[in-house]
Amino acid sequence: MNSSDFEQLNHHRWEEFEKLLTHVEKGRDHPDKQLLPKHFREISADLSLAQSRMASSHVIDRLNALVIRAYEQIYQNKRGTLDVVMRFIMIDFPIAVRKDWRLFWLCSVIFWLPFFCMMFSENIDARWVQAALGPEGMASMEQMYGGKEQQIAHLREEFGSNFMMFSFYIYNNVAIDFRIFAGGILAGLGTCFFLAFNGFYLGAAAGYVNHAGNPESFWTFVAGHSSYELLGMIIAGMAGMRIGMAILHPGRLPRVRALVQGAKQALPLIYGAAMLTTLAALVEGFWSAEPHPSMVKYAVGIAGWIGLSAYLICMGRSRKKHAA
Amino acid sequence: MEENAKLDTLQTLELADGVSIRLRVSGPILRGLAYALDLMIRLVIFIAAVVIISYLDFAVGDKVAQGIYLLIWFALDWFYPIVFEVGKHGATPGKLMLGLRVVQVSGAPITLGQAVIRNFMRFIDSMPFFTYGFGLASCVASQRFQRLGDLAAGTLVIYHRMPKAVQMPTPPPLAAVQVPVALSRDELFALAMFRDRASLWSEARRIEIANQATELTGAEGVTGMNRLLGMAHWTHRQTTHRQ
Numbered sequence: 144m145n146s147s148d149f150e151q152l153n154h155h156r157w158e159e160f161e162k163l164l165t166h167v168e169k170g171r172d173h174p175d176k177q178l179l180p181k182h183f184r185e186i187s188a189d190l191s192l193a194q195s196r197m198a199s200s201h202v203i204d205r206l207n208a209l210v211i212r213a214y215e216q217i218y219q220n221k222r223g224t225l226d227v228v229m230r231f232i233m234i235d236f237p238i239a240v241r242k243d244w245r246l247f248w249l250c251s252v253i254f255w256l257p258f259f260c261m262m263f264s265e266n267i268d269a270r271w272v273q274a275a276l277g278p279e280g281m282a283s284m285e286q287m288y289g290g291k292e293q294q295i296a297h298l299r300e301e302f303g304s305n306f307m308m309f310s311f312y313i314y315n316n317v318a319i320d321f322r323i324f325a326g327g328i329l330a331g332l333g334t335c336f337f338l339a340f341n342g343f344y345l346g347a348a349a350g351y352v353n354h355a356g357n358p359e360s361f362w363t364f365v366a367g368h369s370s371y372e373l374l375g376m377i378i379a380g381m382a383g384m385r386i387g388m389a390i391l392h393p394g395r396l397p398r399v400r401a402l403v404q405g406a407k408q409a410l411p412l413i414y415g416a417a418m419l420t421t422l423a424a425l426v427e428g429f430w431s432a433e434p435h436p437s438m439v440k441y442a443v444g445i446a447g448w449i450g451l452s453a454y455l456i457c458m459g460r461s462r463k464k465h466a467a
Numbered sequence: 468m469e470e471n472a473k474l475d476t477l478q479t480l481e482l483a484d485g486v487s488i489r490l491r492v493s494g495p496i497l498r499g500l501a502y503a504l505d506l507m508i509r510l511v512i513f514i515a516a517v518v519i520i521s522y523l524d525f526a527v528g529d530k531v532a533q534g535i536y537l538l539i540w541f542a543l544d545w546f547y548p549i550v551f552e553v554g555k556h557g558a559t560p561g562k563l564m565l566g567l568r569v570v571q572v573s574g575a576p577i578t579l580g581q582a583v584i585r586n587f588m589r590f591i592d593s594m595p596f597f598t599y600g601f602g603l604a605s606c607v608a609s610q611r612f613q614r615l616g617d618l619a620a621g622t623l624v625i626y627h628r629m630p631k632a633v634q635m636p637t638p639p640p641l642a643a644v645q646v647p648v649a650l651s652r653d654e655l656f657a658l659a660m661f662r663d664r665a666s667l668w669s670e671a672r673r674i675e676i677a678n679q680a681t682e683l684t685g686a687e688g689v690t691g692m693n694r695l696l697g698m699a700h701w702t703h704r705q706t707t708h709r710q
């Protein structure tokens with residue numbers, strides 16, 4: 144049998160298959176829909192035969208295209224439902240954070256060390272924090288936290304400014320998480336840089352307000368959302384470092400394979416980080432600037448830290464035992 | 468796989484089903500164009516949204532409108548490619564227009580997780596200063612034109628439908644020339660491709676290519692080319708009569 148006989152003999156079958164495939168691709172119903180895998184195997188066999196017997200290239204190209212299209216239809220992924228989301232929040236995310244507890248402490252140190260160094264440097268020499276913030280930074284800190292206790296509430300008096308600030312925090316802070324995550328691919332260097340930089344800058348801001356502003360107005364404002372915001376950032380750092388570690392220490396895998404695996408493991412962490420930072424934006428936008436007594440705000444802040452820690456430490460434990 | 472080591476955009480890849488398929492990987496230029504198209508589409512969407520919302524301004528207020536702009540730009544910036552790449556076509560509108568799509572290295576459609584990884588990594592790929600220098604360097608250094616995000620996610624950008632090979636009538640039949648040595652499968656395939664495509668090229672180009680095979684034909688120039696075509700005819704007859 145030569146190549147054109149082969150084509151003539153099977154031409155009809157291939158055309159039928161292409162018709163079926165087009166129907167399935169467009170999501171239309173077809174009586175033979177169930178037979179797609181069977182036909183797929185037949186066409187695959189045809190392609191192998193054509194390749195090994197050197198049929199002319201247009202036959203091979205045609206079969207090749209058909210196999211690719213059918214393969215895409217058969218191996219489609221079933222995608223997320225509410226179940227998956229709930230399972231992620233209740234079980235998968237806390238487990239993922241606990242599993243990488245070493246990275247948690249590593250990222251915590253990378254963030255908090257520059258933070259506290261900058262904050263306390265103000266006691267020794269205030270020029271450090273002034274240099275870090277720059278004139279514009281200092282001006283905006285003074286505008287927000289320079290005066291009376293609830294100054295920031297007055298800045299939010301215009302209708303809708305809470306929503307505007309919420310949007311800004313999403314736009315800015317969630318993107319910071321994503322950048323920290325992406326920095327992991329530079330062998331973790333990018334992640335370390337962004338984490339340390341944020342610690343450094345926030346520490347400088349806190350130090351400056353302690354030195355020149357009204358600390359009460361600053362700490363009452365940040366208390367409410369601090370837990371979600373900062374733990375979210377640190378967990379984004381964990382996600383980045385998971386990728387960085389895969390490059391630095393691939394173990395027994397080739398580096399590219401280790402990278403793919405590390406990125407897969409980092410996914411629940413970056414999803415969770417985005418979730419926490421979104422929550423922080425909600426709190427920062429709609430609660431933190433509200434004129435409530437300081438004690439209430441501190442209490443809400445502390446409750447946030449305790450609640451979030453308890454969530455990350457305790458959730459999903461019983462299920463894990465069942466699975467094991 | 469030995470075939471993957473070749474300097475070619477055509478990648479052979481074996482599926483779990485035992486058959487090998489060929490994917491044509493896309494290079495950085497076309498992907499850059501697709502990116503530019505996507506950027507324009509996103510700008511148009513954003514401007515349209517701004518115009519519509521500015522008409523509703525009186526109802527929602529200035530600050531709320533500003534907030535909505537920020538949210539829309541955030542979504543377009545980070546999630547536009549992800550949403551489209553996990554969608555039915557596996558490609559952003561820009562890629563779709565240029566006939567590209569994103570697949571796993573196994574050839575299967577990508578998962579949500581892979582779309583997230585490859586598009587979040589874009590931030591690093593686009594460095595330094597949005598020149599896509601890192602991404603380009605990674606494309607050039609990797610075998611299959613993968614930028615850093617592709618490497619981390621295990622994805623490829625390929626041509627969705629391969630351009631149909633133009634079929635031309637083969638040149639007038641020549642005397643079949645017997646091939647003096649046994650040829651490997653790949654060599655036979657190259658010979659068949661030469662025969663199928665010879666009429667697409669100018670005489671000079673045909674000779675230029677045939678000169679690569681002087682070891683087989685034993686002659687340069689027109690004689691060598693004619694002999695090579697003759698051999699292609701001979702092997703074609705052999706393979707078609709063999710079965």
